[in-house]
Amino acid sequence: xxxxxxxxxxxxxxxxxxxxxxxxxxxxxxxxxxxxxxxxxxxxxxxxxxxxxxxxxxxxxxxxxxxxxxxxxxxxxxxxxxxxxxxxxxxxxxxxxxxxxxxxxxxxxxxxxxxxxxxxxxxxxxxxxxxxxxxxxxxxxxxxxxxxxxxxxxxxxxxxxxxxxxxxxxxxxxxxxxxxxxxxxxxxxxxxxxxxxxxxxxxxxxxxxxxxxxxxxxxxxxxxxxxxxxxxxxxxxxxxxxxxxxxxxxxxxxxxxxxxxxxxxxxxxxxxxxxxxxxxxxxxxxxxxxxxxxxxxxxxxxxxxxxxxxxxxxxxxxxxxxxxxxxxxxxxxxxxxxxxxxxxxxxxxxxxxxxxxxxxxxxxxxxxxxxxxxxxxxxxxxxxxxxxxxxxxxxxxxxxxxxxxxxxxxxxxxxxxxxxxxxxxxxxxxxxxxxxxxxxxxxxxxxxxxxxxxxxxxxxxxxxxxxxxxxxxxxxxxxxxxxxxxxxxxxxxxxxxxxxxxxxxxxxxxxxxxxxxxxxxxxxxxxxxxxxxxxxxxxxxxxxxxxxxxxxxxxxxxxxxxxxxxxxxxxxxxxxxxxxxxxxxxxxxxxxxxxxxxxxxxxxxxxxxxxxxxxxxxxxxxxxxxxxxxxxxxxxxxxxxxxxxxxxxxxxxxxxxxxxxxxxxxxxxxxxxxxxxxxxxxxxxxxxxxxxxxxxxxxxxxxxxxxxxxxxxxxxxxxxxxxxxxxxxxxxxxxxxxxxxx
DNA sequence: AACTTCGGCTTTTTT
DNA sequence: AGCCGAAGTT
Numbered sequence: 024x025x026x027x028x029x030x031x032x033x034x035x036x037x038x039x040x041x042x043x044x045x046x047x048x049x050x051x052x053x054x055x056x057x058x059x060x061x062x063x064x065x066x067x068x069x070x071x072x073x074x075x076x077x078x079x080x081x082x083x084x085x086x087x088x089x090x091x092x093x094x095x096x097x098x099x100x101x102x103x104x105x106x107x108x109x110x111x112x113x114x115x116x117x118x119x120x121x122x123x124x125x126x127x128x129x130x131x132x133x134x135x136x137x138x139x140x141x142x143x144x145x146x147x148x149x150x151x152x153x154x155x156x157x158x159x160x161x162x163x164x165x166x167x168x169x170x171x172x173x174x175x176x177x178x179x180x181x182x183x184x185x186x187x188x189x190x191x192x193x194x195x196x197x198x199x200x201x202x203x204x205x206x207x208x209x210x211x212x213x214x215x216x217x218x219x220x221x222x223x224x225x226x227x228x229x230x231x232x233x234x235x236x237x238x239x240x241x242x243x244x245x246x247x248x249x250x251x252x253x254x255x256x257x258x259x260x261x262x263x264x265x266x267x268x269x270x271x272x273x274x275x276x277x278x279x280x281x282x283x284x285x286x287x288x289x290x291x292x293x294x295x296x297x298x299x300x301x302x303x304x305x306x307x308x309x310x311x312x313x314x315x316x317x318x319x320x321x322x323x324x325x326x327x328x329x330x331x332x333x334x335x336x337x338x339x340x341x342x343x344x345x346x347x348x349x350x351x352x353x354x355x356x357x358x359x360x361x362x363x364x365x366x367x368x369x370x371x372x373x374x375x376x377x378x379x380x381x382x383x384x385x386x387x388x389x390x391x392x393x394x395x396x397x398x399x400x401x402x403x404x405x406x407x408x409x410x411x412x413x414x415x416x417x418x419x420x421x422x423x424x425x426x427x428x429x430x431x432x433x434x435x436x437x438x439x440x441x442x443x444x445x446x447x448x449x450x451x452x453x454x455x456x457x458x459x460x461x462x463x464x465x466x467x468x469x470x471x472x473x474x475x476x477x478x479x480x481x482x483x484x485x486x487x488x489x490x491x492x493x494x495x496x497x498x499x500x501x502x503x504x505x506x507x508x509x510x511x512x513x514x515x516x517x518x519x520x521x522x523x524x525x526x527x528x529x530x531x532x533x534x535x536x537x538x539x540x541x542x543x544x545x546x547x548x549x550x551x552x553x554x555x556x557x558x559x560x561x562x563x564x565x566x567x568x569x570x571x572x573x574x575x576x577x578x579x580x581x582x583x584x585x586x587x588x589x590x591x592x593x594x595x596x597x598x599x600x601x602x603x604x605x606x607x608x609x610x611x612x613x614x615x616x617x618x619x620x621x622x623x624x625x626x627x628x629x630x631x632x633x634x635x636x637x638x639x640x641x642x643x644x645x646x647x648x649x650x651x652x653x654x655x656x657x658x659x660x661x662x663x664x665x666x667x668x669x670x671x672x673x674x675x676x677x678x679x680x681x682x683x684x685x686x687x688x689x690x691x692x693x694x695x696x697x698x699x700x701x702x703x704x705x706x707x708x709x710x711x712x713x714x715x716x717x718x719x720x721x722x723x724x725x726x727x728x729x730x731x732x733x734x735x736x737x738x739x740x741x742x743x744x745x746x747x748x749x750x751x752x753x754x755x756x757x758x759x760x761x762x763x764x765x
Numbered sequence: 766a767a768c769t770t771c772g773g774c775t776t777t778t779t780t
Numbered sequence: 781a782g783c784c785g786a787a788g789t790t
Contacts, residue, residue: 086780115780140779158785164776213780280778381777403779444766478766569780589778611777627778650775651781 029101030068033061041301042066043073044268048298050246050291051270054332055317055633056308056595059270060090063242064097066268067109070240071102079108080239082260084117086248086278088570090593091116094244110238114253116569118216122223123565128230129223132209134425134561137568141409142430143167143212149433150200153456156193170198174214175250175282177221208429208461217252224259235262245593246271246291250282254290265297273328274321277589277627279619288328306332306633308595310339313639316665317632323664324622332633341671344662345642350603353644354391357600360640361583362395364598372398376584376596378631380609384602385585398582403590406571412519412530413537417567419509423493424560427461435486436462439518442482450475451483463487489513502563503542510534588631599635601628605643605656628661641665719764 031039038058041051042065053059067083070076083098085091091112098106110117119137122129138146147170148163173183180199185192205211211219224231241261243249246269249257261267269291276285284290292298306314314334321327347353357377364370377388382404392399407413415438421431437443455465466483469475475483493509500508510516519530544563584596603609610624632639643658 088780113780216780277778278780281780383776440767442766446766571780587778608777613777624777648781 027069027073030065030072034058034065035305037301037303037305038062038065041268041303042069044299044301047265048267048291048295049269049301050288050298051268051301051303052288052328052330053270053272053303054306054330055272055275055630056306057303057332058307059272059303060094060097060244060593062303063244063268063270064094064101066242067098068101076239077108078106079110080237081242082110082117082238082240083242083244084110084112084114085244086113087593088113088116089590090244093593113569114249114256115213115216118220118256119565119569121220122211122216125223125230128227129219131211131219132425134558135209135211136421136425136428136561137216137565138205138210138212138430139409139568139571140213141414142210145433146201146204146430147197150197150204153452154193154197154200156197161193161197166194166197169194170201171212171214172282173198174212174218175252177218177252177255179218204429207459208427209425210428210430214252217250217256221252221256221259224256231259231262234260235264238266239264240266240268242268242270244270245275247273247276247285247288248278248283249287250284254284254287258294265295267291267295272330274324274330274626275592275630277592277623277630279623302330304330304332306334306336308636309334309633309639310336310637312338312341312669313632313635316342316639316669317629319666319669320625320632320661320664321629324625326622340638342639342641342665342669343673344670345640345673346658347642347644349646350387350644350648351391353602353642354387356642357388357602357640358391358395358397360600361397361598365397370597372581372583374597375600376586376591376594376598376634377600377602378586378588378591378634379602380588380611380627381603382587384608388585388602392583398580399585400582402584402586407533407536407540408567408571410530410533412515412533416506416510416513416515416534416537417564419490419493419513419515420506420560421564422463422490423497423505423509424564426463426490426494429455429462432462435513439514441486441514442478443486447475447479447483450479463490497560501542502545502559503538505560506541507538510538588627591634592630595634595636597635597637598640599631599638600640600642601631602642603644603647604628604641604659604662605647606659607654607656608647609659609661625661625664628659641670 030042034042035058038061041049041062051059051062053062063083067081070081071078083094085094095106095111098109098111110120112120122131122135126133126135144163144167147167148158151158151161151163151166173179180195180202183195183198185195205215224234238260241257243257248271257267271288273285273288276283279285292300309317311334314332314336318331345353345356347356361372361375364375365372379385379388385401385404389399389401408417415434418431418434418438421428422435426432433448436448451462451465451469454460454469455462458465458468460468466487470480470483470487473480489512493505493512496508497505516531516534519527519534521527541563544566545559548559548562588601606612606615609628610621614620614624632641641662643656643662645655647654647656
């Protein structure tokens with residue numbers, strides 16, 4: 024008998040029950056901080072090391088790439104070996120893998136591509152125009168939402184009934200046209216990945232049986248976030264093997280807006296009556312006070328399965344509540360407190376997290392942190408592959424992989440401007456529409472027909488040639504070589520270099536980074552399941568769409584963590600600041616009226632609170648600048664739902680406004696040590712020559728101004744200065760001869 | 766065809 | 781406040 028204590032010893036009774044379960048389905052209702060991931064990981068270790076199952080017979084699925092990475096590394100850690108053939112990934116990632124393997128069965132071109140949300144929106148807009156539907160009556164975002172919602176529920180256009188409603192009929196028409204366009208171009212959107220996978224499993228018993236036999240166990244994380252298709256997909260994969268191991272928490276369901284159905288938890292128990300339910304209610308994360316407060320809050324939700332977390336931990340500190348004067352004061356308060364924890368109580372910066380409802384809120388805190396010279400890191404927000412310049416470059420790569428990619432064609436054809444304007448493009452579109460071919464093919468046809476004005480013909484000829492040339496060269500090049508050549512030949516770098524809005528330099532740097540990323544990706548590809556050179560490009564494009572670059576693995580500096588509540592799920596921090604807890608913002612005004620959405624907002628608040636281990640702060644501003652105008656929001660109803668006995672009101676103690684600013688401003692320029700490092704994307708203090716936000720400066724040419732912003736590091740460090748009469752300019756610190764004033 | 770200006774609208778969250 | 785599309789100007 025081998026030693027299995029490493030698997031069982033760290034577990035409590037119910038956790039052990041779940042991990043060692045035999046026969047039948049398991050539903051693990053795991054409260055926040057109750058060791059959910061641990062149970063999943065140990066379950067897998069149990070199956071492999073005790074039941075001696077082969078890794079390839081296991082399937083583990085999560086929702087976010089982050090969670091998938093975490094699970095993968097923890098599995099490898101406990102097994103002390105690579106996960107081998109185990110399928111561990113997100114629903115979308117696994118579906119993609121499946122469709123790549125079965126592209127013929129799914130009636131997809133071998134190099135089908137993935138449409139991300141931005142591509143999707145552009146496509147919808149284009150179709151609305153083609154169908155002559157007014158964007159004000161058919162807001163593209165809502166039309167897109169309609170399409171996605173239907174797909175998430177597993178409905179194709181032909182399943183839909185307009186019920187005699189004109190508007191509905193039009194929506195269905197757009198959906199149908201949208202789908203046809205995607206198919207013509209060999210493109211698949213996020214929802215399609217799941218839907219097509221489901222359809223294939225449903226319609227092909229042979230394939231279904233193959234996978235049903237292969238997977239001895241199917242483990243699902245965050246089951247409460249599954250949508251209709253994902254659930255149906257799991258059922259097909261499981262067949263009647265009763266091999267499902269689902270972990271979830273109805274109180275942490277926060278993705279209803281993208282089709283997630285908490286009800287799947289109940290449906291599951293109905294659909295599989297032989298399911299054993301395990302409840303994990305002991306919390307190992309938070310103090311008693313934090314837990315009590317969170318429990319009290321979530322108790323206000325009428326529709327829940329019911330569960331009460333408890334802890335052996337001490338009560339701990341009360342929750343601290345701060346009523347800020349305005350949003351700037353709120354940020355200042357938070358940063359002061361963080362400074363206190365770090366300098367006086369020995370916390371690392373990375374142990375402090377600022378959680379907010381909307382991404383837009385991050386800026387205030389970033390500014391305050393920059394000002395205080397505290398390194399920070401923002402999660403989420405604009406991801407690498409979503410940046411305009413990266414999408415531009417990717418459009419060229421996509422065309423090389425598949426010239427029929429209309430979305431990419433539209434984007435690349437006149438970026439940078441090469442004289443193919445709206446008029447010419449309209450010509451192409453019409454030709455494409457009439458002959459039912461891609462824009463690429465239409466361009467070739469039109470060019471061959473000689474029916475183009477000479478100027479347009481020349482420009483188009485060059486563009487087609489550019490792509491063709493690289494298509495031929497691609498097989499002999501590494502990804503980075505291809506990307507590099509393409510960016511240069513397309514003139515993208517030059518285009519951005521000349522851009523004068525101050526962002527140009529950044530964009531050029533990002534293009535450089537894209538080439539690097541491509542190179543690294545190519546290297547890492549070695550062990551993956553890629554056959555020919557051609558597939559490297561396809562894999563890279565898929566990677567860009569599916570992971571959108573949230574890795575940012577570089578920044579390992581100890582830094583304060585900033586993120587939305589959604590991206591905080593699954594994480595924990597000793598010190599948590601839950602900010603902007605105001606009516607209108609949290610709960611968000613778009614959700615406050617609908618009871619279901621309100622419940623989801625409350626769950627989001629619950630998620631946020633339960634991230635905290637030692638100390639939880641909640642703050643709200645009495646006045647907030649929002650979209651230009653001034654707002655006087657009420658404190659959130661959620662604050663009232665936390666028992667007063669657990670909360671202590673704080674005033675901005677100790678550090679007054681002037682003291683907080685003084686600490687940065689009182690140092691004479693130049694005397695600051697380089698060791699006092701700045702936040703991510705901010706110049707080193709030594710490099711900065713002692714500039715900080717709000718500081719007066721003099722420039723030989725532009726005169727006097729005030730520092731507004733800064734970004735980049737080292738030689739790339741730049742600051743934005745508002746000059747009197749001149750407006751704001753971005754200046755490269757290394758070159759600009761700036762003189763500090765005051 | 767390219768560039769400028771103006772006005773409306775927006776963002777809740779992510780694969 | 782900032783972004784995008786529409787309309788107007790060169």
